[in-house]
Amino acid sequence: MSKTLAGGRFLTGKIEIQPSKSAAHRAVICAALAKGRSEIENIALSDDIRATIGCAEALGLARVSVSGGRAVVDGGREEKPRKAVLDCGESGSTMRFFLPIAPLTAGKAEFTGRGRLMERPMEPLRSLLIEKGVRWENPCTLSGTYCGGTFPISGAVSSQFISGLMFALPLLRERCEIRLTTEPESRGYIEMTRQMQEKFGISSVWRENTISVSGRYVPQKVTVEADWSHAAFYAVAGAIGGRVTMTGLDENSAQGDKEILAILKRMGARVETKDGGITVRGGYLRGTEIDGSQIPDIIPILAVAAAAADGTTRIYGAGRLRMKECDRLAAMAENLFTLGAGVEELQDGLVIHGGRKLTGGRIKTRGDHRIAMAMAVASALTKEEIVIDDGDCVKKSAPAFWEEYESLGGHAV
16 A cells, blocks of 8 residues: 655654564574473564464474564474475565574475565575485475584575574584685674574584584573664654654664664764663764675665765665665665655665755655665655555564654654
């Protein structure tokens, strides 16, 4: 369903940031692999988290009930199905996390998905599992199993492949190590996996290019931390002219997207931490250089900040955004241009000539939640209304986004 947003309305107020989708994926999987009952507090049922819960249940690993932001997971079940169908929705995290787990927990596992999911890169994980003895039938049906040892893999495509192996290898009860053949992208997400596994009894050591994983999953009670990726939308909303106070965030989090504050400070935004909240408000924003290699999820909203800043911003190292739910570089370039911004599209990034007055227009989300939310924030910079073609796509990660947006003074119908 389309959403029509009034232009020129800067967001102001206080908002409690929703639970981290990335942390929730990891908590659900660790709890599913632990024999016994785990409790996960502060969980939000986005479409992606529903997919991860569904896959854990399809593999016979767990039974999960969710009520009032709390999940109870009866995990470590031994109902190994002869064949499991894993519907991953549009969640790349769900699919890549379960690919190494499935051969160890089901006779055959067929992965399905929607949108562009089945087109997203599965190499080099595919070749590694085949080399280890897994049979992989196209498009994505796995059978057979594999043993422990050394698992060499590139970290240049997705950190999710590495996290998936980290989840699976403790099930082998053998000595296992992951050898990274390149520097990993999104290193913070690997660290998030390590920290969540540690809470559930799995220890890991990361020395230079090798990660060794050992231990046995044990049930736990954990609380999902707030989501820095989601907070970035409101941080930018404050930086471009509003004033937004965000609560619940951990500034010591392993989430790489907490870098949003440092980047906005560098651009000239005013950031203050006080009484458990982080307030971001507008300043004189200036263009800057942004390396997107470790923070791909916040590049769309940073492109909006760049459009508001005087001078030129160059975003680079973000080529992976072309392989997300949509080609996010192309989508942001097209939509900002539609509103009147000066944008050049590069193979691995964007050059944005900011400070121009923006007009209204029709926004093409391409079904991508992060494009929709970024362009909703951009409406504060426009003289006329904008129309977002698919407002419902935000449910993939943030089902309450439009309520949050209106609570801060935005107007969407």
